[in-house]
Amino acid sequence: MEIPYVSKNRPDTGLYNAKLGIWLFLASEVMLFGALFSAYILLRVGADSGTWPHGLLSVPLGTINTLVLIGSSVTVVLSWAALKMNQFGRYKFYQAITILCALIFMGIKTVEYRSKFTHYTVQLQDGTKMDGHIDGSPMFLNLSKLQAKNVEEIKFHPDAPKGEKNAAHPEPQVIKTADIKSLQSWGPWHSTYLAIYFTLTGLHALHVLGGAFVIFMIWGPLSGMWKTDPTRYTNRVEVSGLFWHFVDLVWIFLFPVLYLL
Amino acid sequence: MSLKALHIIFVTCSTLLAFGFGAWSFHAYSHSRAVLDLVMGIVALVVGLGMIVYGRYFLKKLKNISYL
Structure with missing residues (x-):
């Protein structure tokens, strides 16, 4: 039996299956991160005056990581656009940069974590x-x-x-x-600030790892689908790109909240 | 909502962050006089302007792709 609407849009929703699925998933992710952001705000507002720490994190490293993630979102969308224009080689190139950006982000995050643990x-x-x-x-x-x-x-x-x-x-x-x-x-056990810092950034880092893994799988081992069903393959790239954008948007909010304010 | 629409939201947020971070860096520089704060402020402004230019390029390049 053939599964309907894996490539074409369903007439009533205007969406193919995977896009509807990813948006429902992202809605649950918004609730997850929203709850943690709320926890951060409540902990910070509830802290005694002058006790909330400032300047514990490296702003230059956070800035580099922000630039890396912004760059990766640009390459994700350009790779999807390349597929829409039937340019598979360009897609491969842009998505390789995305995966590289994810690795650079994780490398810098590891350096930051290590500096706290020592x-x-x-x-x-x-x-x-x-x-x-x-x-x-x-x-x-x-x-x-x-x-x-x-x-x-x-x-x-x-x-x-x-x-x-x-x-x-x-x-x-x-x-x-x-x-x-x-x-x-200076691990999560050290203070309330570091506890919420590690919770938020750790969860975000897991999302980066998961997103990078999916993008890598579509880019590499599963790329044969481009020859058999290019529309469905392009849809997969779009869905992974939607998730990647969500992960990057979370960082766009995390960076000023944790590093600057 | 397609990747195109979400990307436009992302570019808007990134641009706002870049200008906000630029202002934060210049404010920090006015107190610390540290060259690094000044450099980060300038980089942030350049990135913010770059994102606006990129956003216009992106809209032009993907004008035939749906927002849904």
């Missing part, structure tokens, strides 16, 4: 609190792990004082494990 807040028994890095840049270290490994002391590189122009980094300090009250890397 950044620490240490609180000493005398109440002193410092942010900085531990010698050797270990990830996910905490006090119980130090004690379990019988580490007697750590070399700590404190951050430069915030808000001071051209401030020099203070000298590294050797801190005895016995003097440490708590040690936390």
